Amino acid sequence: MGSSYHQFCPVAKAAELLDERWTLLVVRELVCGTERFNDLRRGLPRMSPTLLSRRLHRLTRAGIVERHVRDNEVRYVLTRAGHELRPMIEALAAWGVRWIGELGDDDLDPKLLLWDMHRNVDLSAVPDGRTVIEFRFPDAPPGGRDWWLVITHDEVDVCDTDPGHAVTVTVTADVRSMVGIWRGELSWPDALRAHAVEVRGPEALRRAVPRWFTLPGWASVPRPA
CATH class of the missing domain: 1.10.10.10 (Winged helix-like DNA-binding domain superfamily/Winged helix DNA-binding domain)
Incomplete structure (x- = not known):
């Protein structure tokens, strides 16, 4: 005790x-x-x-x-x-x-980010079959820069090594920007316009990526003025 x-x-x-x-x-x-x-x-x-x-x-x-x-x-x-x-x-x-202030660099963990994202995938919005999203974080420490979400009709897996499947889309971002999107502090359109996030793949799929994820409930909490 x-x-x-x-x-x-x-x-x-x-x-x-x-x-x-x-x-x-x-x-x-x-x-x-x-x-x-x-x-x-x-x-x-x-x-x-x-x-x-x-x-x-x-x-x-x-x-x-x-x-x-x-x-x-x-x-x-x-x-x-x-x-x-x-x-x-x-x-x-x-x-x-x-009420908690700005995040420090040590708070920006791509492993935790991808784990949280994987359990908030909207399976009904993802194309049929296998969808593979590759995430690249050039500013992350070595060993944490490349991640894959492998999505099927009933399961989402997080991989830190190449699963060997064809990649559907590739998302490249700095960790802070991706965390900002996930926390509701930065919208996908704003991040894309600012080139903080880049999505590569067929145009229809690139445009659809934000709809494949449901942000956590706390991402929509109003911030103080």
């Missing part, structure tokens, strides 16, 4: 569980529908596996998460108590968009 505030206040009791480092981000991933351990790691790329295991164990003991095992596959599923945290996570995201 973490340290106690020794207060009966329910805010204090909730904070004893949730204010440990990384715990709220683990809950964020679970609220977003991630259930497998390795997928949780992809949404939390800088969290060690050992710490993730500890946080999941504590959330399970607290009744926030249930550990389901079937055919040697382990899934971590939110309980009713866990699902009730969704409005809090959404409210924190909205508050962060409105």
Whole structure:
């Protein structure tokens, strides 16, 4: 158990569980529908596996998460108590968009960006068959500059090595601009006009790319004047 505030206040009791480092981000991933351990790691790329295991164990003991095992596959599923945290996570995201200042360079992680984008693909808007979007981030550190989303009728995979399929469209951008689009701070048309983002491929597909993604709910939160 973490340290106690020794207060009966329910805010204090909730904070004893949730204010440990990384715990709220683990809950964020679970609220977003991630259930497998390795997928949780992809949404939390800088969290060690050992710490993730500890946080999941504590959330399970607290009744926030249930550990389901079937055919040697382990899934971590939110309980009713866990699902009730969704409005809090959404409210924190909205508050962060409105009131937290400019992002530092260390906050711009293409791995996390592509992981978040992959779970917000609108499968009904993507062409039939296999669609491969190659993302190029020339300003990212070596090893994080090239990414692929492989989209089929019922699945989206994130690849950091060439999957070997024909590329449908290629998106080239600096990481900050792509993150700005994803956070709702920069529109696709403005980014394209400013040459912060370039899309290559057949014209009809180039124009369609923005419609293939549904921005996170917090991207539409109004900012203070």
